[in-house]
Amino acid sequence: xxxxxxxxxxxxxxxxxxxxxxxxxxxxxxxxxxxxxxxxxxxxxxxxxxxxxxxxxxxxxxxxxxxxxxxxxxxxxxxxxxxxxxxxxxxxxxxxxxxxxxxxxxxxxxxxxxxxxxxxxxxxxxxxxxxxxxxxxxxxxxxxxxxxxxxxxxxxxxxxxxxxxxxxxxxxxxxxxxxxxxxxxxxxxxxxxxxxxxxxxxxxxxxxxxxxxxxxxxxxxxxxxxxxxxxxxxxxxxxxxxxxxxxxxxxxxxxxxxxxxxxxxxxxxxxxxxxxxxxxxxxxxxxxxxxxxxxxxxxxxxxxxxxxxxxxxxxxxxxxxxxxxxxxxxxxxxxxxxxxxxxxxxxxxxxxxxxxxxxxxxxxxxxxxxxxxxxxxxxxxxxxxx
Ligand SMILES: C[S@@+](CC[C@H](N)C(=O)[O-])C[C@H]1O[C@@H](n2cnc3c(N)ncnc32)[C@H](O)[C@@H]1O
Numbered sequence: 001x002x003x004x005x006x007x008x009x010x011x012x013x014x015x016x017x018x019x020x021x022x023x024x025x026x027x028x029x030x031x032x033x034x035x036x037x038x039x040x041x042x043x044x045x046x047x048x049x050x051x052x053x054x055x056x057x058x059x060x061x062x063x064x065x066x067x068x069x070x071x072x073x074x075x076x077x078x079x080x081x082x083x084x085x086x087x088x089x090x091x092x093x094x095x096x097x098x099x100x101x102x103x104x105x106x107x108x109x110x111x112x113x114x115x116x117x118x119x120x121x122x123x124x125x126x127x128x129x130x131x132x133x134x135x136x137x138x139x140x141x142x143x144x145x146x147x148x149x150x151x152x153x154x155x156x157x158x159x160x161x162x163x164x165x166x167x168x169x170x171x172x173x174x175x176x177x178x179x180x181x182x183x184x185x186x187x188x189x190x191x192x193x194x195x196x197x198x199x200x201x202x203x204x205x206x207x208x209x210x211x212x213x214x215x216x217x218x219x220x221x222x223x224x225x226x227x228x229x230x231x232x233x234x235x236x237x238x239x240x241x242x243x244x245x246x247x248x249x250x251x252x253x254x255x256x257x258x259x260x261x262x263x264x265x266x267x268x269x270x271x272x273x274x275x276x277x278x279x280x281x282x283x284x285x286x287x288x289x290x291x292x293x294x295x296x297x298x299x300x301x302x303x304x305x306x307x308x309x310x311x312x313x314x315x316x317x318x319x320x321x322x323x324x325x326x327x328x329x330x331x332x333x334x335x336x337x338x339x340x341x342x343x344x345x346x347x348x349x350x351x352x353x354x355x356x357x358x359x360x361x362x363x364x365x366x367x368x369x370x371x372x373x374x375x376x377x378x379x380x381x382x383x384x385x386x
Contacts, residue, residue: 031069031212038063038249040215046267049217049248056243062224062251063213064234071114071209073194076101084171085199090164093201094194096157098209099181100165103173106181117211125183126266129154131363138352138367140345140374142280143259150263154182187265188214190226190235210235218265219250220273226251258373268370277377279337281309287336293329335385342378345371 041051056062073094076082081101085092092100105112112118124130128139128147136147158178165171185207192208213235223240243249253261257276258268288296303309322330348371357365 031066041248043217043248046217046248048215049250050215052243052247052249053245055245056239056241056247056249058240058242060239061236062239062249063216064229064232064236065210065213067228067233067235069211070192070235071098071101071211072192073097073197073200073205073208077197077199080104082199084165084168088164088167088199090160090167091199091201092160092164093157093203094205094207095182095185095189096161096164097200098185098207099178100161100171100173102181102184103177104171117209121184121188124180125187126262126363126366127183127187128263128266129179129183130266135361135363135367138348138364138371140348140371142278142341143262143370143374145280146259146278147263154179157182183266185209190214192228192235208235213237216249216251218253218261220252220269220271222250222252224251258370262366262370268366268373270369270373272373275373275377277341277374277381279341283340284333284337287333287340291329291333291336293333294325331385335382338378338382338385342375342382345375345378 037053038050039053040048043049043051052062076094076097077085079101081097081104084100085097102118105114106118109115109119128136128143129151136144139147155175158175161173161178165173188209189207190210190213191206194205194208196202196205216237221241225238225240227236228234229236237251239249239251241250253265255274256264256272257274257278258272259276259278261272262268285296285300288300293299352360352364352368354360357368360368
């Protein structure tokens, strides 16, 4: 990151921080006391996570992070990034603004009140945005397409930041710095209600970073309630699970499919009950047209005019009863599509540099595991149709 220290100091002086450095250091000490029952630990299966030093029962609050520790829209607006936002005619979304915030605070190192937090953030991620293009080619066509679209969006977010910063001429961030900060936020932020601001767009504005709490790993069996408690001014997580002494404590990041977990968090789970195999809308239409399905062009027009293909086209098939003719057509179409997808998936297996898993890199192993999971979903679905 190229930026002049002199300029940074100049901006810094004009900005009021939400808490002074001493206050935050004291708070960090206090936080350590509060969370002493959870200890950061390296686990073989999940990597770094939190271990409990006492049994936890359903209904227990496992963690409570006081508001001054949260990096919220308020924190960003009160920082030098907020100063830049307030004098610019351009708006950013909160994740973009937080990205610049994290990078500028990281550059300050010990001078930053957030350094104790920033220095324990991962340096890199296994999310698909960090994969080499030769490894991305080992993904199924659908996942590859989704990744390609996500990478384009990422580039757009970066370009917008560069445009925003170009007027200030005081801060420059590289794409790699941006990508690091973006995925810190992507994989670690909590849902936190924020009021609208004239300087930040409303999209995706309800996020915050919660130091220490973000050391909790995800499990599909975890049941939690997370919310800000106005009575004690803390962001709290209550669990509905039990944990024995020395167990790893898990939370749930949501009912995410493996593709979503890989794209946003950089891992997959072999027995993920929320896994899905997403079919591509254009492929479905192609098969329906080839089968000369009744009224297909009319249906296609209705779907596209109402943008159902972009939003919730999955939902329309959910509970509605359909005619016998359509039922047969859907079954026939599904069989063709699933078989096509299965062939497609199988054609990717041959691209792996080795059949021996131990000779594959971690990303290649992730790609192989995901491919096998996708193959299994397709095989099971084909069986169900027979
Ligand atoms: C909110 S952080 C959790 C703490 C993180 N493990 C750390 O060391 O900072 C989310 C990241 O943790 C990892 N993670 C979370 N749950 C996991 C799981 N069940 N298996 C493997 N990795 C997991 C992923 O790298 C994910 O991006």
